[in-house]
Amino acid sequence: MAKNYIFHVHILASESGTLYIGVTNDLVRRIYQHRSDLIEGFSKKYQCHKLVYYEETSDVESAIKREKQIKNWSRKKKEGLIKTKNPTWRDLSGDL
Secondary structure (H helix, E strand, O other), X not given: XXXXXOEEEEEEEOOOOOEEEEEEOOHHHHHHHHHOOOOOOHHHHOOOOEEEEEEEEOOHHHHHHHHHHHHOOOHXXXXXXXXXXXXXXXXXXXXX
């Protein structure tokens, strides 16, 4: 029997405000990996550990398309998206 996945497009922020946009099929695991600096690259370099936004879909292609769309937005537009669901920029990982 095939497993139905939920894919999350997520935004992490550093203490200095740097934003990281990614996609995963296991958001809890991915947040742990980022916080533990287990993933080499941008989020580790800039210490993006705070989950400030996420959305979900059951379609991986839609998730990837949305990730690319958000990555191409201006900083101001990304901040506006975050504020629609998280106006105080609190860490949402406790809600998972």
